[in-house]
Amino acid sequence: xxxxxxxxxxxxxxxxxxxxxxxxxxxxxxxxxxxxxxxxxxxxxxxxxxxxxxxxxxxxxxxxxxxxxxxxxxxxxxxxxxxxxxxxxxxxxxxxxx
Amino acid sequence: xxxxxxxxxxxxxxxxxxxxxxxxxxxxxxxxxxxxxxxxxxxxxxxxxxxxxxxxxxxxxxxxxxxxxxxxxxxxxxxxxxxxxxxxxxxxxxxxxxxxxxxxxxxxxxxxxxxxxxxxxxxxxxxxxxxxxxxxxxxxxxxxxxxxxxxxxxxxxxx
Numbered sequence: 001x002x003x004x005x006x007x008x009x010x011x012x013x014x015x016x017x018x019x020x021x022x023x024x025x026x027x028x029x030x031x032x033x034x035x036x037x038x039x040x041x042x043x044x045x046x047x048x049x050x051x052x053x054x055x056x057x058x059x060x061x062x063x064x065x066x067x068x069x070x071x072x073x074x075x076x077x078x079x080x081x082x083x084x085x086x087x088x089x090x091x092x093x094x095x096x097x098x
Numbered sequence: 099x100x101x102x103x104x105x106x107x108x109x110x111x112x113x114x115x116x117x118x119x120x121x122x123x124x125x126x127x128x129x130x131x132x133x134x135x136x137x138x139x140x141x142x143x144x145x146x147x148x149x150x151x152x153x154x155x156x157x158x159x160x161x162x163x164x165x166x167x168x169x170x171x172x173x174x175x176x177x178x179x180x181x182x183x184x185x186x187x188x189x190x191x192x193x194x195x196x197x198x199x200x201x202x203x204x205x206x207x208x209x210x211x212x213x214x215x216x217x218x219x220x221x222x223x224x225x226x227x228x229x230x231x232x233x234x235x236x237x238x239x240x241x242x243x244x245x246x247x248x249x250x251x252x253x254x255x256x257x
Contacts, residue, residue, distance in 0.1 A: 002220070002248060004212065005255030013215035015257045026212040026220055033210045038199030039252050052252040053194045057201065061226050061246040063209070065201045074191035074254075075126070076133045083249055090247065 004028050006051050028052070058086045066090040104156055104165040107172060110148030114176045117141035118183045135187060142180050149173050207250075222248070 003025040005012065012025035028034050034052040041053040056078045058067035067086035069078040121138045125131040131138075153173050156165035201207050211221040225248055 001251065002225070003251045003253055005253040005257075007255040007257060009213050009215045009217050011255075011257065016215055024214045024220060026214055028212055033208075033212060034252065036208055036210070037201060037252075038197050039195075041195055041254070044254060046256050051254045051256070053197060054254060055197070055200065055252040057207065057248075057250040059207045059222075059226065059248045059250060063206050063223060063226055065203050065205050065207050066247070068200065068203055070197055070200060072192060072194060073133075074194065075187065077129075079129055087247060087249075 002026060004033065004052065006031060006034070006045070006049065056083065058083065058090060060090055099161060101160075101162060101164045104152045104163045104169060106148050106152030106155065107165050107169045108152075110145045110150070110152055111172050111176055113145030113148060114142050114180055115145075117145055118179060121183070121187075139184075142183070146176060146180060149176055222250075 001023045003012075003023060005025065005027070006029055007015070007025075007027060008029055009027045012027060015021070016025060031040060031050050031052070034040055034050075037055075039052045039055050041051050043050065044053065045051040054071050054074065054077055056067075056069040057065055060066050067083075067090065069082070071077060117138045120141075121135055125135065125137050130136070149169070149172065152163070152165060153169040155163040156169045160166060207222065209221070209223045211219050214220050226246060
């Protein structure tokens with residue numbers, strides 16, 4: 001599991017330490033990847049900065065996207081069970097197609 | 099005759115404020131009460147009702163209840179603040195870009211390299227071909243049949 005946000009590495013590391021997260025948090029401070037993946041929320045940041053709109057992707061070993069969640073509501077995010085279900089679905093179809 | 103300080107107005111105001119503040123401070127931590135404000139909406143609504151009852155009393159029985167002025171001011175303020183809260187949750191929170199150009203199921207995810215929180219560069223395609231490292235090290239998940247995958251979560255940031 002990997003998280004990405006516009007926060008700087010220092011800010012993200014502080015968050016990891018304070019919350020005890022073990023997953024990596026990547027820093028896309030200039031919105032490069034966010035823009036390339038068309039996930040920009042223009043001026044969505046507190047100071048009017050461009051940030052990412054919330055999005056979750058499940059990418060398989062070949063680099064193909066197998067599941068996407070583009071929430072239509074900021075407060076509604078994918079629940080862990082949904083991600084796990086997508087992962088299970090990916091595994092069961094992957095075995096038969098390969 | 100002793101005029102009451104109109105508890106209904108004060109209790110109503112307290113309930114509206116508590117209903118608003120407790121959403122970000124507490125109820126937003128749980129998916130069930132964050133996805134829809136099941137607790138906060140009724141609490142705020144009830145608080146506004148109490149306020150209304152108190153203000154009505156002050157106007158109908160000014161001999162027994164204080165609060166024509168302070169009740170009206172607090173009532174308007176409460177409606178404005180509650181309105182702002184609901185506007186944020188039900189309108190602003192849903193103003194999200196459509197992101198039609200985002201990678202879709204079946205497409206190859208565009209590769210990238212970004213620094214992690216310790217400034218080490220992390221490359222997506224490199225990740226997908228690397229091995230699982232427990233204890234938070236860089237590495238994709240591994241299922242029983244060695245199928246690797248990455249769950250990539252984009253956050254708004256500003257933590």
